[in-house]
Structures are given as C-alpha cells and as structure tokens.
Amino acid sequence: MGRAPCCDKANVNRGPWFPEEDAALKSYIEAHGTGGNWIALPKKAGLRRCGKSCRLRWLNYLRPDIKHGGFTEEEDNIICTLYGQMGSRWSAIASQLSGRTDNEVKNYWNTKLKKKLKAGQVSLNTTIDAVTAATTPLLIQTAETQNSEFSSSQNQSFSSSSLSILTDSNFGFNINPQTISFGPVQLYSQGFVDISETGANSKNSRTLSLSREGSSISDSSPIALESKSLTLTEQGSDETLMDFDFGFHWDFVNGLYYQEKAGELAPDCYPNQLVDFTYADIKP
DNA sequence: AATATATACAACCGCAATAAG
DNA sequence: CCTTATTGCGGTTGTATATAT
Numbered sequence A: 001m002g003r004a005p006c007c008d009k010a011n012v013n014r015g016p017w018f019p020e021e022d023a024a025l026k027s028y029i030e031a032h033g034t035g036g037n038w039i040a041l042p043k044k045a046g047l048r049r050c051g052k053s054c055r056l057r058w059l060n061y062l063r064p065d066i067k068h069g070g071f072t073e074e075e076d077n078i079i080c081t082l083y084g085q086m087g088s089r090w091s092a093i094a095s096q097l098s099g100r101t102d103n104e105v106k107n108y109w110n111t112k113l114k115k116k117l118k119a120g121q122v123s124l125n126t127t128i129d130a131v132t133a134a135t136t137p138l139l140i141q142t143a144e145t146q147n148s149e150f151s152s153s154q155n156q157s158f159s160s161s162s163l164s165i166l167t168d169s170n171f172g173f174n175i176n177p178q179t180i181s182f183g184p185v186q187l188y189s190q191g192f193v194d195i196s197e198t199g200a201n202s203k204n205s206r207t208l209s210l211s212r213e214g215s216s217i218s219d220s221s222p223i224a225l226e227s228k229s230l231t232l233t234e235q236g237s238d239e240t241l242m243d244f245d246f247g248f249h250w251d252f253v254n255g256l257y258y259q260e261k262a263g264e265l266a267p268d269c270y271p272n273q274l275v276d277f278t279y280a281d282i283k284p
Numbered sequence B: 001a002a003t004a005t006a007t008a009c010a011a012c013c014g015c016a017a018t019a020a021g
Numbered sequence C: 001c002c003t004t005a006t007t008g009c010g011g012t013t014g015t016a017t018a019t020a021t
Helices: A019-032 A051-062 A073-086 A090-094 A102-118 A125-132
Strands: A173-175 A180-182 A206-210 A217-226 A229-232
Touching: A019 A051, A051 A102, A073 A090, A073 A102, A090 A102
Parallel strands: none
Antiparallel strands: A173 A180, A206 A217, A217 A229
8 A cells, every 4th residue: 555646647747848848837827827736737737747747847947037057156155054054954945045946956965065065165154154153052062272173264263152053064073072163174184084975874874983083984983873863972082073964953053943852852961972863853 | 989987957756744624 | 623635845766968988
C-alpha cells in the first residue's frame, strides 16, 4: 500500500515542458488565473500534465518577473547570511530576494555558492557583523581571546556574555575552549577538514573525530554526528568543526532562533560543550 | 573523433502543513 | 472535532550540455 498518486501518471506528460505546453499554461493562467486549484487546472487548460507539474512550471519558470541566473554579489551575501541563520529554508531565503524562486536559490547554493564560499570568493562580512552583535549567551561560553588563525580584518573576539551560538552554515567554524572564531575560508587553508565530504550525512548516523591536528577524521570520538545533530562528547583542545552541511538552525543575532522542543535542548550545557541538536527542530 | 565524467538546473517525489467539508 | 484533498516545501533525481580523457 503506497501513497495514492496525485494524478494518473499513465495519461500525463512528464519531463521537460514543450514550448506549446508553456504557451498553453501561460495563456490560460493569464486569462483565467489559477482558479485556486492546481489539480483541476491542467484539464481546464487542455494540458496533459499533473497539477503539481503545472504549478511548479508556473512558479519557477513562466510566472512573470522572475529572474534567471546572474546572481549578484549582494544576493550571494544575502543567501549565505540567511543560510547561516536559518539553514536550508529555501523558500524563506528566496522570499528575501526579488524574482528568485526557492528552487533556483537551492540549486544555486548546491552547485555554485557553496564552492564559491570554500574558494573564498564570497564575502561574509554581514554574517561576521551579525555574530559580533550577538548579545544572548546560549550554548557556548568562552573566554575572550582572538584567534590568530584569522586575518586581522576578520578576527573577532567575544566575551562569554556577548557570544551567542555557533552556526555551522556550511562555511565552518572553529571551536576550542579559549577561542571561538567564525570565518568562512581561512580554515581551509589551515588543513582543516570538510566533514560533509567524508560521507557523513544527515541520514546515516556517523561518529567522527578530528585529530588533534585538526586535519583528519577517524571513526571515534570526540565528535559525533547524528541526524541533524552535533555533539561534542569530550572536552578537549582545539576541536575544529567544519561544514556539516546540516545548517544548524540558529540565529546568532537574536540568539536561539526558534525551537520546537525547548525542554529537550541540552539542559546541561556547559562551557566548551556543544549540545545535541537532534531535537532542536525549528518552527517559523 | 569517440567516450567518459562533471556540471547545471529543471523537474519529480513524498511528506507535512493547511484548507475544506 | 475528524477526514480527506490540496498546496508548499525541501531533498533528490534525470537529463542536456560542457569538459576531460
């Protein structure tokens, strides 16, 4: 017993849209609107397409005023910053960019922007400013020091009272008991690793560790990655966490962004420890 | 030139949220 | 309320094109 199909797959076109189909959908919607019912629309418009397919085609491609390609530096920065704040909520991110669809932002992030970040081609000044502005101490407390691994323009120091929460945000961060630093790309030149490319993913529970040199991964503590979770299981020195590709859901301007099961979030969060994010699910 | 591999992105799928009855 | 239909979303896949071998 599977799920009931949303349409009759046998009598419906699939795959790329033909120009005639585009024209039919566009002219129908321009003349009659969507009628508030996508499922019924293809029949009325004389299209042999699934309603969902029509909706997607209209929203992502045919709808007026949508842009394609040519992301600006400013858009890059907005996407990176918002991803840092809310993770992969593509629809919410896209809503902050005029003329961009969630699908396009998602594709752009996955295929290009992530790489640009790693190559240091995207400025994250906005994000770093946001970190500096954090006022609510949340999960990590740390002494205020600077991390010499970062260029002077991006060095930041945090007092425990000014530090909010880390976000992984796909650009990496560095933790040790004394310092905490954000920086997108410098870490890569230090020989740190990108865990997202080791095969860890959000579906398979993995236990990983970083060597003291922070340059290799093996299958033991102290860092455990589980489904959308991150636990630093051992207090130690110079643990470096990078790019888990999970997009932790924290807003480091306002502290905890939102949290569905507050009671389950790390009741015993001590200095130098990251908490288990497993239950820190989000709600708008 | 032929084949393999990588990239880009449109489109699909199924789940969850929401609306309608 | 409960049930069912529809919509919206994000992860993933499929395919055309570009690039490498």
